Amino acid sequence: MTYFRSALLILFVFFLSGCSQRFQDVNSTLDEALFGFDDFTHDREYVAGLPYASMYVRINQGPQLFMVLAYAETNPVTGNTQLKWFSSDKAMITTENGRIVKTNRLPGANLVGLSSSTQLAVPTSDTIAWQAEYDWQPNYHFSQRAQVESYPVGTGVTKSLLWEKQTRHIKEVVTFNHSQQVMENNYWIDERGSVVKSHQQLIPHLLEIEFEVLKPYVE
Template sequence: MIMISFRSILLVVCVLLSGCTQKFSDTNATIKEALFGFEDTRLSAANIEAIPYASSYFKINDGPQIFMVLAFVENSPTTGKEQLKWLSNDKAMIVTENGRIIKTVNLPGANLEGITTNPKQKHFHTSNYSWSAIYDWQPNYRFNIKSNNNTQPIRELTHNSLLWSEMLTIWEEKVTFNSLSTTMTNHFWVNSEGSILKSSQWLIPGKLYIEQEVLKPYKG
């Protein structure tokens, strides 16, 4: 299901935020600007609430915070689950499925081509849960890299975002690539309904690390 074109989203948002001192086209930074010196984007709760679309803050490789709006929602042909597609002004894309980043497009330097897992796996329901996945990424066209993963809860806390406040469980995930002798550590902030509202995810060892905080959740 395609919600609306990204160009149309930007047009609507520019009108809604016309009273701000900074244009939305500047606020919603391009990925390249964010990676090479653009300052953190910070919007007020009123500004975000006025936008009629789901939205998130992202950080890439510990760079400045950028604001991205959900542009498309499509069903995965493999898992049947909804995939949320977040776009930047320069058409870079971050794709999430159940809060997990499964693909990136047009990011400078490195991109995750995809993560393949068993669609029946329940990563955030069982303590000390072990499972496996297949990673594909660029550069160097590395495909079919198998990982052995372990996921477990580490603590609970109340997280206060701009538009919501919830008790969340932080799950820590160890992703080990035996063939590369490398382990990555990810964290997911999960609410009582199993929705991921915040995350820090390594997608390519030493090359691609993305943080997300959901501001206005997608409600379907």
């Protein structure tokens, strides 16, 4: 059994290495992600004792997932750090400045990419408008351009399994140019400017994801 687990882990790491430039604690992280976690809620002591970043995720209002950070690498286009989070069934969510920019192996639909001329900046308290471009599957929806309006909603206290913080609530309204379909994103940002919680709509009527950062990535 130990040999099988090790062999499967090695194969999975080789599979991922083609699309990654650097990684941290891959062996321990993927071992937990592959063999240790299902859809569940852990107690505070267990999560606090894990040596790597983690978060709770809910997809399309489904059951809560536990995801761990396997890769942190630089986006060569924007210069921002992208974080790649994995679940126990090998689903992956990629975030950049707190925004979900790509998903893999999710049931039903996946965001192939999210890009913008504004370099996907951290959601801000300023009222701003910018343009984004979405690509998604199924049915080959590529280069779906949208107008994004971002504005502050207020401040308050946000609680997690491991922490309690004063946060700013930022709302974004995404309107697609061609179809005029509208989506809404909500972010809760701490005093350091990091997104600690969010509810993002990524594909109209097909994909929405909530996440709550438990242990943040520390560069």
